Amino acid sequence: MGVLDGLPAEPRGWLEELDQHTLEVFGQLDATLTQVVSGYRYPDDALLKQLGKGWGDAEWRAMSLWVQLIMRTTDGSMITTPLPTALAQRRLRWRPHELDLLWRTALASEMRRTDIPYRIPISAIKRLTVAEREPLLAYLRRAQRDIDESGSSDWQAKRVLDALLAEHPTADPADAVRSVVPDGDGFAVLLREEYGKRLGQPELVPLLRHWADATAAGPTPKWAARAAELLTPEAAGVLREVLGRLPAYREGPAHNGYREVTTYLRDRTAHVLRGMIWTCEPIDEPWVTGLLGDIAVAAGTGIGGSGANSRSELLANAAIGVLGRRGGVAVVPQLARVQAKVRKKSLLTKVSRTLDAIAVQTGLSPDQLLERTVPTFGLGPDGTRTEQGLRLSLDGTVTFDGRKAIPKAVDRQLLAELRATAKELKKTVPVERFRIERALATERIWRWHEVCEFYLDHPLTGAFGRALIWEILQGPAGIPVQVDGTWELTDPAGRRIQPHPDTPVHLWHPISHTAAEVRAWRDHLMEIGLRQPFKQAFREVYLLTPAEEESLHHSRRFARHLLRYGQAKALLTDRGWTGLSLGWWDGAGGSDRCEAVKQLPGGLTASWHFSLDPHGYERDGYGNTASVCVSEELGFVGADGGLVPLPEVPPLTLSETLRDADLAVGVTSTGLDPEGHGEYWQSFGFGDLTESAQVRHDALTGLLPRLSIAERCTLTDRFLRVRGDLRTYKIHLGSGNILMEPNDAYLCIVPHGSGDQVFLPFEENGGLLSVILSKAFLLAADTRITDASITHQLRVT
Template structure:
């Protein structure tokens, strides 16, 4: 069947659509189909149309529903939609798909695309039909993202690295906040370094397209999870209500109407509303799962912001951090510094329960939009460190990561000798990647012989590994020895950078 055959098939399909619509007396859907007819976007066809695989039988796929409850497309029409997907290319979809998406329910199109993908998955991902991955990007939504991301994370371990990389392109192509949130999650934490690096590249590309850095984009991608402005969530059981709060690790907890903290959210009972209570209980279960997916990444991100001395304007700080209903639970448990243009600390503040700002004397502060704000490092706080620690202890404020009580290190020969002499489990060395370190490029036999970390001034600190880490075979060596840890390598670095490098190395030697 050539282009003329395609047109004939589409004409028959359109007639069937209109007939089915007329039978249901749905003039709105009929108008949509009529527009599809009139537009005739079928001129750009390949010389030979692809043959759809037998396993992609539309009879087993989720029906595609027309908008406005006008019924479902006939099976032949659904098959034509598959042909449109098969002749589309990334960034260059077949023109008729835009009209299909206009006439059909978006959720049912996403479900159809996912059902099609599952058939491809069950068939063993045949490369001839790899267009089905592109189909997910063309028809997918946030639910598609939630279903696909766990597969992307595991595919490299099953010999599917190229397919996982295509999945990253798909997430970036869908481009919603949820899709980019999951892309950022892969960039921050996945056990396959190749996939992690590609995800970081995609995040950089997306951010650059928006005129942002990847970290600035990440600030804007933290979901609110439907929390109220004060960062809480009320669960309505009908006769009973419960309030969800969050601790310093962003773990949700529940209090009753009187404010008493409960061990667990009670299960719906006979006296509760039969619809509200089960829905509220299910929502809390989903909230715990969703928040757990972003909590550790965002706590680690703020800790790295302290270490790397990232700054926000006062306006960004108030809007993106203090004003965020989830993040503010961590923000109010930290001491924030105010900085002059040269980067020197000029003052410090905390965020109070009512989102106002207070200094170490607990006096209210006004934060100008043009102020420069960052997570204060204990070495910057100097003589004020003890006073801030006392205040946080008085208010019983627990911190999400060590800040006021953070161990600081100065270089001396004894400490450097201890680090150099230690036999360190390979897993602990790999764990440094969560703190901004990278493993070096593979050398002979795929051995990574060093770890490295960027430092201010465009420099990179490199620490040798003996015997090194074998890619994909961590059992190659159970332990590593660090080489090149000396005063010369730390010369010229500022005290905070030196302290953080030595703190990292000291922790993995214990």
């Protein structure tokens, strides 16, 4: 049986259009179908090779038609040979009626999950002129629609087809955009619907198609030169607007041809956007650097805004690459933002290399480079900028004469400028706080004149530096105070210390000091009402326990805790940990256990193991991400890959690593569930205090005497005891859970709102101290509680 016998009725009639020689070649080719696999016939390669010796253009065209037709037979759906691809690579001189037949067979094919039926037909028209392709235009547009509907918009055949159709103008410019960027994701739809008329103009289409060719890892000199040649002022304006939409764009549902999946960008869209990003490199405008930073952060962070993966590593890489090639100190603040927000390891490595290269150019270390390029945003020494009654403050607010309401009569251009600056300021402040806290954890050393210039006099970082304790190496420590224009340090006893400009200093850390010294600093901060930007004086200290010394290589201090998996992963990722990945999709393959790691100073790597909650399968279901994970042992690995004994880990490194673990447990434990139950919930909610809870105890020791409810409060080893008029309550300092005396009945209060405004000496991650105080104020006046969900519990004896 040959092609003729296996064809359905309609395509069998198409054979009448072929000449006798072509049909004779068909017969010879039919004779090669001698290989039978599972009932399906395939051509014998040796016979084909022998048959093709001495063939000319006509015979190869005949073979191409034979392959195209055989894909319409009962055997056609099983063809997996390289023949279509090999024949598509031949440059053949096709006749018009043969081209028509090729496209009819391609469109009639039932092989909808592959582009094989399109390879030979597309190859046959690639070198035709626009006029020569015109008779086939209806076929080409139908093929374009069929591929779009199949969800296979990333096929190479589709790329070529779209590029060819882009040369055929239509009445709707948006069609030109759709031909380059098919509707595979939300941003592609946005491009067509909101920018289609502009991007589809004849003068912009060549640049749009050039952007779509940005499929390599980086722009070649030839690609960049062509982009610069095609770039017009109008195109630059559209480019800015389109890329300006990208930082706020988020992933959404899209159909991939099989099912609906969460999608950020399909490849075709991402390639166009990468081309746009590359085209920013030669644009000498002030908006470019900030926009590239925004894109790198948005694309570099994970789905949902966190995690060790990235929404689009492709786009983040492109933005970082352009920032690096633009170079200079102006790009450093944007790279610092990426370093603070993005957790994808490959992207962080690229940022570090870029910063290293710029540092070498400037003769500075990367740390010195970062601190020397923090923008001032036009702020004065007091952290504000005031013009024409409008005031921009360090917290990113813009007010008029102290009021939030802005009169209509103010200079609108100035107002717009200040609001744009405020937006950038809000992005930078957390980055700088993160950088300075990292310096505390890594014992960075400065010269005193560097501290004064970059951390005390600077209007942004000065707000942090002036609230921190600085210590002379192996000497005294103090809080900065300016006297007659000169910065000094003042200790809790009021002693003044005047460091020499070249004196080496670092940020004071409680791990290096006695309990009495730490207590003195904590009392002093409470007395002067100084809020620190992060925990320094009240920072938790984690020293080795006898159990850890005995186990030698592992700490189980924070093991066997049930943590909310998604929240724990996000928190640890933000603190530099990677590798936390669990789910109910492949337990035998290892997804029931994982190892989170963090790179530390001195070549050490922290390793914290996690596993799935064994009772979680019924709750989560197969194929889903875990909702709860179990923390396991934590250890350290050296540069040689071996386990490092805990006593050999530097005390500061050990303490800061265990602090991460304590924070993860303290913020994400299921024991915090106000409506929880079970043995673990009881143990966590009312058990012994961790180091972070002990710090809350110390803070409350100084805070309580200053509160209006002081006479109603008593601090015990684990609880803040509050006397109300109806009951007496015990608030646990580790969980915030409440017991009511005399029978220790549990009281469920779900915190909401900001609560009472009470001075806290630090900004606590998780805010549990603030929650505890808010509950204390509420319960001290329990007769004024009107929330029915609470009053009902108070009435139950």
